[in-house]
Amino acid sequence: MTKATPSPDDARSLSSSKRSYPLIRAVVAQIAAAVIVIGGQQILGNRADLVLPLPLLLAFQGVIAAGLGHLLGLARWWLPINLLLPAAAALALLLNLPAWIYPLLFLALALVFWNSADDRVPLYLTNRKTWQALEALLGAEAQRSKEPLKVSDIGCGLGGALLYLARRYPQAEFVGIESAPLPYALARLRALVSGAPNLEIRYGDLWKQDLSVFDLVYCFLSPEPMPRLFEKAKREMGSGTLLISNSFEVPGVTADEVVTVQDSRETELLVYRL
Ligand SMILES: C[S@@+](CC[C@H](N)C(=O)[O-])C[C@H]1O[C@@H](n2cnc3c(N)ncnc32)[C@H](O)[C@@H]1O
Numbered sequence: 001m002t003k004a005t006p007s008p009d010d011a012r013s014l015s016s017s018k019r020s021y022p023l024i025r026a027v028v029a030q031i032a033a034a035v036i037v038i039g040g041q042q043i044l045g046n047r048a049d050l051v052l053p054l055p056l057l058l059a060f061q062g063v064i065a066a067g068l069g070h071l072l073g074l075a076r077w078w079l080p081i082n083l084l085l086p087a088a089a090a091l092a093l094l095l096n097l098p099a100w101i102y103p104l105l106f107l108a109l110a111l112v113f114w115n116s117a118d119d120r121v122p123l124y125l126t127n128r129k130t131w132q133a134l135e136a137l138l139g140a141e142a143q144r145s146k147e148p149l150k151v152s153d154i155g156c157g158l159g160g161a162l163l164y165l166a167r168r169y170p171q172a173e174f175v176g177i178e179s180a181p182l183p184y185a186l187a188r189l190r191a192l193v194s195g196a197p198n199l200e201i202r203y204g205d206l207w208k209q210d211l212s213v214f215d216l217v218y219c220f221l222s223p224e225p226m227p228r229l230f231e232k233a234k235r236e237m238g239s240g241t242l243l244i245s246n247s248f249e250v251p252g253v254t255a256d257e258v259v260t261v262q263d264s265r266e267t268e269l270l271v272y273r274l
Helices: 008-020 021-046 054-071 078-095 101-112 129-146 159-166 181-194 226-236
Strands: 150-154 171-178 198-201 216-219 242-246 259-261 269-272
Touching: 008 171, 021 054, 021 078, 054 078, 054 216, 101 181, 129 159, 129 216, 129 242, 129 269, 150 159, 159 171, 159 198, 171 181, 181 198, 226 242
Parallel strands: 150 171, 150 216, 171 198, 216 242
Antiparallel strands: 242 269, 259 269
16 A cells, blocks of 8 residues: 655645635625626516516526536535525515524524635534444454543534444543534533543644544544645654544545445545554
């Protein structure tokens, strides 16, 4: 198995090229789509006296915005947002919702998707079958190690993976790190309610976390942070420890093991032994 290390320059250029404000690109896509749809309707109205129904215009705007967003380099998860946004906005206007709903909704979304705009890591969750695959990997690792394992999920979301594992490995220690306020609060609450003495949920930025104390670090982030994260893990974690990434590989580095989970998306766990 060959291992190559991405140079810091590779990592930096990847980061800077991709770090160009997806929110602004999404807004540009919506505005351009609105101009095209309104312009198109004007032309149809003038030349053929044809007025398209509003739902059709909104659907056109969504499809065009999604396509433009894709051309502008937005990640795939922006597609449904761009697609549905015009119809959702029109529905909200039709329903005449009270004005305070909008800032409240915005606040709730901001508290959940705290890291999406900057770190390009939204919230999506590890599924149960992947928890089970992690359980097996952890079991194998626990057998190799003489000491109880210290495990972290960096960017732990709602803490589901760690709750599951902490119950099954009472002798190991688990630390979840999360910087989005709402998921952090929920994960913390779930850990408290579970009463698991070997699970700690910390509020904080994973980049400021010292990884040297962990034998196994699990992450489910996005392609963007992987080169930098691998560098950090190599620098801080001990020799022979594990970095396991759900779905996102480290560019230029061959994983030591790839576990394919039997779920609908055939999730891959990429195991890097440091
Ligand atoms: C895709 S979710 C995965 C959640 C959880 N690990 C799981 O597998 O169910 C990624 C999580 O990482 C968090 N995150 C992103 N950047 C972070 C950072 N710099 N520090 C801490 N958490 C971060 C996000 O808020 C999000 O909850």
